[in-house]
Amino acid sequence: MALKTTGARSWIYLPLAILLTVSLFPFLWMATSSFKPLRQLYAVPPSWLPDPATFANFEKVIFNSNIPRYFLNSTIISLGSTALALCFAIFAAYGFARFRFRGKILAQSFVLIGQMLPTATIIVPLYFVLSYFGLINTYLGLILVYLILTLPLSVWMLTSYFKGIPRELEEAAIIDGASRLTILFRINLPLIIPGIVAVVLYSFVATWNEFVFALSFATDRSMKTLPIGLAEFSSEFDTDWGAVMAASFIMTLPIAIIFLALQRLFVGGVMSGATKG
Amino acid sequence: MTFDDFFPAALETATYQDKLYALPFQVEAHALVYNKGAFREAGLDPEKPPQTWDELVVAAQTLTKTTERGQQYGYGVAGGGQDQPGNTLFRTLPLMWMNGGGILSDDFTKVTLNQPESVAAVQFYADFYTKHAVAPPSTLENDGLALRRLFIAESIAMIQASQADFLLIKQGNPDLNLGVARLPHPKDRDPAVILGGWNFIVPAEAPNKAETLQFLQFLSSTENIAYYTNTSPARRSGFDQPQHQRPDLVGFKQMLDYARRQPPLPEWSQIVQIYYDHFQEVLLGTPAQEAMDAAAAEIQPLLEQ
Amino acid sequence: MARPLAPAAGNLADESRPARRAFRIGAGPLFILPTMALLAILILYPVVSTVILSFTDAAGRYVGGDNYAAAFRSSSTIRVIFNTIYYVAGSVILQLVIGVAAGILLNQKFRGRAMVRSLMLIPWVIPGIVAAMTWAWMFHTDYGIVNYALVSLGIIDQPVGWLTNPSTVMPALIAVNAWKMFPFVAVMVLAGLQSVPEELYEAARVDGAQFRHEVWHIMLPQLRPVLVAITLLLVIWGLDGITIIYSMTGGGPAGRSMIFPIQIYAMAFEFFEFNRAAALSVVYFLLIVGLIALYLRAFAPQEND
Numbered sequence: 001m002a003l004k005t006t007g008a009r010s011w012i013y014l015p016l017a018i019l020l021t022v023s024l025f026p027f028l029w030m031a032t033s034s035f036k037p038l039r040q041l042y043a044v045p046p047s048w049l050p051d052p053a054t055f056a057n058f059e060k061v062i063f064n065s066n067i068p069r070y071f072l073n074s075t076i077i078s079l080g081s082t083a084l085a086l087c088f089a090i091f092a093a094y095g096f097a098r099f100r101f102r103g104k105i106l107a108q109s110f111v112l113i114g115q116m117l118p119t120a121t122i123i124v125p126l127y128f129v130l131s132y133f134g135l136i137n138t139y140l141g142l143i144l145v146y147l148i149l150t151l152p153l154s155v156w157m158l159t160s161y162f163k164g165i166p167r168e169l170e171e172a173a174i175i176d177g178a179s180r181l182t183i184l185f186r187i188n189l190p191l192i193i194p195g196i197v198a199v200v201l202y203s204f205v206a207t208w209n210e211f212v213f214a215l216s217f218a219t220d221r222s223m224k225t226l227p228i229g230l231a232e233f234s235s236e237f238d239t240d241w242g243a244v245m246a247a248s249f250i251m252t253l254p255i256a257i258i259f260l261a262l263q264r265l266f267v268g269g270v271m272s273g274a275t276k277g
Numbered sequence: 278m279t280f281d282d283f284f285p286a287a288l289e290t291a292t293y294q295d296k297l298y299a300l301p302f303q304v305e306a307h308a309l310v311y312n313k314g315a316f317r318e319a320g321l322d323p324e325k326p327p328q329t330w331d332e333l334v335v336a337a338q339t340l341t342k343t344t345e346r347g348q349q350y351g352y353g354v355a356g357g358g359q360d361q362p363g364n365t366l367f368r369t370l371p372l373m374w375m376n377g378g379g380i381l382s383d384d385f386t387k388v389t390l391n392q393p394e395s396v397a398a399v400q401f402y403a404d405f406y407t408k409h410a411v412a413p414p415s416t417l418e419n420d421g422l423a424l425r426r427l428f429i430a431e432s433i434a435m436i437q438a439s440q441a442d443f444l445l446i447k448q449g450n451p452d453l454n455l456g457v458a459r460l461p462h463p464k465d466r467d468p469a470v471i472l473g474g475w476n477f478i479v480p481a482e483a484p485n486k487a488e489t490l491q492f493l494q495f496l497s498s499t500e501n502i503a504y505y506t507n508t509s510p511a512r513r514s515g516f517d518q519p520q521h522q523r524p525d526l527v528g529f530k531q532m533l534d535y536a537r538r539q540p541p542l543p544e545w546s547q548i549v550q551i552y553y554d555h556f557q558e559v560l561l562g563t564p565a566q567e568a569m570d571a572a573a574a575e576i577q578p579l580l581e582q
Numbered sequence: 583m584a585r586p587l588a589p590a591a592g593n594l595a596d597e598s599r600p601a602r603r604a605f606r607i608g609a610g611p612l613f614i615l616p617t618m619a620l621l622a623i624l625i626l627y628p629v630v631s632t633v634i635l636s637f638t639d640a641a642g643r644y645v646g647g648d649n650y651a652a653a654f655r656s657s658s659t660i661r662v663i664f665n666t667i668y669y670v671a672g673s674v675i676l677q678l679v680i681g682v683a684a685g686i687l688l689n690q691k692f693r694g695r696a697m698v699r700s701l702m703l704i705p706w707v708i709p710g711i712v713a714a715m716t717w718a719w720m721f722h723t724d725y726g727i728v729n730y731a732l733v734s735l736g737i738i739d740q741p742v743g744w745l746t747n748p749s750t751v752m753p754a755l756i757a758v759n760a761w762k763m764f765p766f767v768a769v770m771v772l773a774g775l776q777s778v779p780e781e782l783y784e785a786a787r788v789d790g791a792q793f794r795h796e797v798w799h800i801m802l803p804q805l806r807p808v809l810v811a812i813t814l815l816l817v818i819w820g821l822d823g824i825t826i827i828y829s830m831t832g833g834g835p836a837g838r839s840m841i842f843p844i845q846i847y848a849m850a851f852e853f854f855e856f857n858r859a860a861a862l863s864v865v866y867f868l869l870i871v872g873l874i875a876l877y878l879r880a881f882a883p884q885e886n887d
Contacts, residue, residue, distance in 0.1 A: 012687060012690050012692055013692070015683075015687055016687065016692070016698060019684055019687065019698075019702060020698060020701060020702070022761065023701060023702050023704050023705055023765070024701060024704060026705070026713070026717060026720060026761070027704055027705075027708065027716070029716065029719075029720060029727055030712070030716040030719075033719065038426065038429065038430060038449065039430055041430075041725065042426070042427065042430035042432060042724075042725050043347070043725070044347050044348070044730070045730060045734075046725065046727055046730055088616055088617045088620060089617065091613045091614070091616065091617065092613060092614045092616070092617035094613055095609075095610045095611070095612070095613025095614040096610075096613075096614060098610070099609055099613065100610065101610040101611050103611070104610065107614055107618055110618070110621065110625075110626075111617075111621065113625075114621050114624075114625045115818065116814075116818050116870065116874055117625060117629070117867075117870075118818075118821045118822040118842075118843060118866065118867075119843075120822070120824070120842065120843030120844075120847060120863070120866070121629075121632065121846070121864075121866050121867045121870075122625070122628035122629060122632055122863070123846065123847065123850060123851075123863075124631075124632060124635060124846075124850050124856050124859050124860050124863065125627070125628040125631035125632050125635065125860075126628050127850070127851075128631070129627070129628070129631075144624070145624070147620060147624055148624050151617060151620065151621060151624075152621065155617060180609060205706075205707075208709060209709050209710040209711070209825060211710070211711070211823075211825040211828065212824055212843055212847060215828075215847060215851075216847065216850070216851055226709065226711070227709060227710065227711040227825060227829075230709075230711045230712065230715060230829075231359075231711055231714075231715075231825075231828065231829040232359070234422060235359050235360050235420070235422055240426050241722075244715050245715070245716070245719065248711075248712040248715050248716055251709060251711075251712055252707075252708045252709065255707060255708070255709065256704065256707055256708065259703065259707045348724075356746075356835075357746060357834055357835060359832065361832065361834075413723075413724055414723045414724055414741055414743060415722060415723035415724045415725075415743065415746070416746075417723075417743055417745075417746030417835050418722065418723060418743070418745060418746050432724070543854075544853075546852060546853055547852075547853040547855070550848070550852070550853070554658075554834075554836045554837050555836065557834060557835045557836035558836045560835070561748060561835060561836060571657075575657070578652075578655070
């Protein structure tokens with residue numbers, strides 16, 4: 001891998017230290033707070049480390065709250081919507097990247113507008129539509145409305161990736177008489193794996209964090225997603241900051257681990273691997 | 278069955294256009310909960326909680342001091358947080374009532390929020406934070422729950438709270454010696470409080486209606502209503518049952534006699550939100566009269582819809 | 583194959599060539615049809631429906647501009663527009679500045695670079711709601727670590743109510759939003775920097791360029807297409823993001839951090855004024871269309887379609 005720099009510059013360690021502190025401190029503070037008993041949370045000056053550490057906050061979250069259920073709900077909904085969006089987007093993005101046809105600009109503008117449309121502007125009619133079909137407080141309801149977030153984003157990003165593939169690669173196959181679908185799946189898709197990984201990650205993150213739709217369309221305690229569950233956590237389960245931080249910690253840990261594991265693929269694949277010859 | 282034994286405000290919540298639609302079951306009302314140990318430390322008599330507004334201010338000032346645990350504040354003011362605008366309403370509307378005011382007139386056609394009685398009550402409550410500084414600096418982020426936590430952590434010595442709060446405080450800090458008293462009122466006037474609670478409703482289209490009504494009849498007997506409630510029974514005679522004889526809870530029971538219901542208007546939640554936004558302005562330093570005038574100007578069109 | 587496949591590479595695609603004969607007209611629409619149909623149902627219908635709802639009342643009767651008049655009569659609407667623009671513009675600028683700096687920094691060679699790159703992603707990876715709750719706790723007036731640190735360091739004398747003081751609430755929320763999203767910018771900048779040809783740096787170094795010259799004359803110009811694309815994304819996400827504000831302040835104190843999406847939500851699902859919520863939605867939609875049109879006007883010529 002060709003590096004674009006001459007060598008380590010000594011001055012960069014100061015900004016690096018600041019960058020790391022800013023990035024990490026809130027996470028660490030959340031982690032230590034989650035092990036503190038109430039009296040230590042409300043202490044001035046604050047204690048840096050819990051003394052003694054208590055697991056009461058975690059017990060409360062895992063055994064005496066709905067957070068595990070919310071976690072399951074969020075996982076199902078995010079995975080469902082991400083996968084569904086990817087299926088549709090691969091075709092649409094390929095169509096946009098490789099074909100010229102009448103109305104293409106219009107269609108692309110529509111996708112772009114869909115991408116830009118803030119979700120809050122359409123919650124009222126969506127609520128009516130979902131209740132008409134009995135989809136309020138269902139997984140399917142949220143998976144479908146989350147396509148509003150994931151589908152335009154996926155189409156938009158994948159189109160760029162498809163455009164990055166040289167046409168010459170396809171032309172040889174076309175001369176051999178391969179069908180369009182074969183070209184798409186055999187030639188193009190393997191080349192945009194980094195793009196697909198990125199799209200999946202972005203879609204997943206976008207739906208995992210979605211707030212407005214979840215707030216409006218999943219009001220039942222058995223259907224709420226994690227963001228709403230956590231926002232209402234302290235008033236609903238009558239807890240203090242320690243338990244809120246414990247819930248946050250639990251919510252973050254698996255995601256952080258998955259991401260850090262994937263990150264080799266992510267940073268390696270998307271950021272630098274793409275330049276490999 | 279007859280309903281003479283039920284708290285009138287509870288019946289009112291179940292009534293629409295003079296017809297009773299629901300069975301009041303549990304009721305609750307806020308009272309003043311205070312830390313007797315803090316009273317003693319500050320040289321106040323823990324058996325003589327403040328009864329009037331003036332006494333409340335003096336007590337809060339005396340209780341605001343640095344203790345060995347850190348800074349202690351006299352009185353908790355609900356000025357923000359998540360459980361809003363309800364928490365602030367439950368703490369300020371009673372003050373307006375006590376003072377002869379309110380947010381709306383009795384027939385719900387006029388805003389009385391900017392009348393002198395109401396404005397004085399709003400200013401009185403905000404002053405704990407803005408003028409007397411006997412409420413913590415975090416007041417604008419504290420809802421009822423946060424105030425309870427701060428009370429448990431012994432950072433606040435007096436709060437307005439419900440019976441449920443009281444039991445959770447005991448659980449959260451068993452070492453505290455708690456007192457419960459009637460909410461302080463203006464001199465020569467009665468206290469007032471908002472009624473909270475739960476009613477049973479049988480929807481018109483529900484199946485097995487006869488059986489359900491029979492069941493509710495069973496539930497509403499004095500013994501059962503007293504036994505199955507986890508706050509207070511909606512009928513007075515329920516308090517004769519042994520589990521409602523706890524002397525430490527008597528302050529909550531006393532408040533039920535002063536309880537009133539919130540106006541049953543479809544626009545009420547919007548009205549409360551408008552009021553709450555302008556109440557926060559008062560906490561931020563706007564004079565109560567000015568803020569409440571602005572709130573009244575926004576609320577009045579809603580009543581005319 | 584030496585071409586980068588990052589999204590920024592879109593303008594390298596060679597679309598200006600004439601279509602090949604093998605790709606007959608008609609195939610393209612087939613590929614995009616399923617997606618377009620789905621988007622029509624999910625987006626086009628609700629948008630049209632919102633417009634219709636905004637001109638009717640709860641019973642479906644046409645009421646002209648009444649809902650809009652009600653929206654603009656409320657003094658809060660102007661403030662909401664201002665807050666929304668303030669929040670989005672502030673967030674995006676801060677995200678870009680920090681993100682570009684972090685991206686350039688992490689493109690340098692140093693020991694432990696892979697590790698630092700991973701750790702820097704944490705703010706972006708953790709769910710928005712977690713970031714919001716954690717920062718809300720850190721910003722707590724009485725017990726927050728931010729106030730403690732700043733007071734200890736002598737930067738401020740008194741604890742500041744970061745989320746409750748009208749002059750600090752928006753900057754604090756913007757800072758949280760910037761903290762949350764800057765790693766995304768940094769990642770994209772890193773990807774973009776990978777595609778900068780080494781020859782450019784070498785040529786510059788032959789001319790004796792310093793690091794800051796490389797940043798200013800090579801990196802930033804080369805990053806321009808990436809930045810144009812991600813700015814649009816950041817603006818969109820900023821306009822749509824309510825998690826941080828909803829869960830940290832709920833729009834308070836006294837509406838000082840109220841933004842459009844929360845106002846629409848509250849109007850619809852807290853006050854059940856669906857038609858007025860629809861009118862607000864249309865106003866918000868027009869505001870966004872205006873902003874994006876301005877943006878595209880400024881930057882579209884550089885795009886290749």
